[in-house]
Amino acid sequence: MNDDDPILSEAEKALHARLKELQQEHADLEASIEALGCMPIPDQLMIARLKRKKLSLRDEIVKIEAIVLPDIIA
Secondary structure, three states: OOOOOOOOOHHHHHHHHHHHHHHHHHHHHHHHHHHHHOOOOOOHHHHHHHHHHHHHHHHHHHHHHHHHOOOOOO
């Protein structure tokens, strides 16, 4: 652990781990959507489902970021 990192509780560590997991899943979905869009006959239904899942993940990411990252007003 870096000296600059604050000491995190187990709950905060779990939130950070979940956040990284969600961000990776979000990136994977983006790659899948892009790949499907490049096909000669794209499966529009599958693309729509993946986009809804991606939006759902984004909402969850934003919620966790709001908890993890302090809202500092300068």
